[in-house]
Amino acid sequence: IVPTDAFVKVLAELVDTGDSLPVVDEPALLLGQYLSALGILTPEEEEALHVRMLKGAVELGHTRVVFKPHPSxxxxxxxxxxxxxERLGADLTVLDTPVLAEVLYQRMRPALVVGCFSTALLTAYALYGLPVARVGTATLLDRLTPYENSNRVPVTVVDALLPDLTDRKAVTGQRRGTDEQGLTDLVRAVGYAMQPKIYPDLRPAAEAYLTKHLNTHTWRYFKRKRLTSLALPGAVPAQLAFLPRNATVRRVARRARSLKKAVGR
Incomplete structure (x- = not known):
C-alpha cells in the first residue's frame, strides 16, 4: 500500500503536464469513462448519462462546466x-488532450466533480477535499454480469459513499451515504457473495450484514439468485424455490395482473 502523502506528492509533481490546458476556474468537472466499451451500457445510454451529468450540474447552479472524455x-x-x-446556457469546455483528473483538480480546483464510478471521484473526495457527486450507479449495479464482475466493488463503494447528483441537499452538504465501518461491512458482504471460494472466511461477516442491513436500499448491492445459491440471508426459501419456474404459478400471476389492470380502468 502506497502512503497517501507519497501518492499526493507524486501527483503534485505532474501538475506541470497540464500547462497547455485551458484556464477555467472552479468549474463543474464531468468525468467520462467509456462504459459502453465494457458492454455495461449502450453508446446511446452512455451519451445520455453524460447529458444527465451536465443537466445535474447546471441545476445545482454551475454555469462553467468542463468535460473530460475518455481518450477512446x-x-x-x-x-x-x-x-x-448551449440549450442550457452553460459554458462548456471539452478537453481534447489526455490528462489525469488529479492534474485538473490541482489546476482548476473544481467546484464539483461528477462521474459514474471512476476512481478519480474517490481521489477528488479523499485526497483533495473536493465536492463530488455520482450518476448512474444504480443502473450499473443492476447490469453488471456476472455478479463477480470486478467492477462491482468500485461501483458499490461509490454508490454507498458518495451523494447522488439529483439529491441537492446531499451534494451541497457533501453528506456521506455511510460511515467507514458501514462501508467496510458492505464491501465484505459483497466480496463474499462475489468470490465465496476465494474468501470463505468472509461468510460470517456477510451473514451478519445481510441479517442486520438488508432492506429496500441495500438490495441494490445483491441478487436474490446469488444469495439463494449461497444459502445466505435474503435467499428464496428452499420450499418456494420452484415457484419462478412453475408454469401454473406464472399463469395465475398473469391472470392476476390482467384483472388488476381491468379493475384500474
Whole structure:
C-alpha cells in the first residue's frame, strides 16, 4: 500500500503536464469513462448519462462546466454535449488532450466533480477535499454480469459513499451515504457473495450484514439468485424455490395482473 502523502506528492509533481490546458476556474468537472466499451451500457445510454451529468450540474447552479472524455470515446458524444450545454446556457469546455483528473483538480480546483464510478471521484473526495457527486450507479449495479464482475466493488463503494447528483441537499452538504465501518461491512458482504471460494472466511461477516442491513436500499448491492445459491440471508426459501419456474404459478400471476389492470380502468 502506497502512503497517501507519497501518492499526493507524486501527483503534485505532474501538475506541470497540464500547462497547455485551458484556464477555467472552479468549474463543474464531468468525468467520462467509456462504459459502453465494457458492454455495461449502450453508446446511446452512455451519451445520455453524460447529458444527465451536465443537466445535474447546471441545476445545482454551475454555469462553467468542463468535460473530460475518455481518450477512446467517440467524438460525436462531445458534440451532443455541446448542443445540450448551449440549450442550457452553460459554458462548456471539452478537453481534447489526455490528462489525469488529479492534474485538473490541482489546476482548476473544481467546484464539483461528477462521474459514474471512476476512481478519480474517490481521489477528488479523499485526497483533495473536493465536492463530488455520482450518476448512474444504480443502473450499473443492476447490469453488471456476472455478479463477480470486478467492477462491482468500485461501483458499490461509490454508490454507498458518495451523494447522488439529483439529491441537492446531499451534494451541497457533501453528506456521506455511510460511515467507514458501514462501508467496510458492505464491501465484505459483497466480496463474499462475489468470490465465496476465494474468501470463505468472509461468510460470517456477510451473514451478519445481510441479517442486520438488508432492506429496500441495500438490495441494490445483491441478487436474490446469488444469495439463494449461497444459502445466505435474503435467499428464496428452499420450499418456494420452484415457484419462478412453475408454469401454473406464472399463469395465475398473469391472470392476476390482467384483472388488476381491468379493475384500474
Amino acid at each position: 470515446a467517440p467524438a460525436r458524444w462531445t458534440r451532443g454535449l455541446e448542443k445540450e450545454a
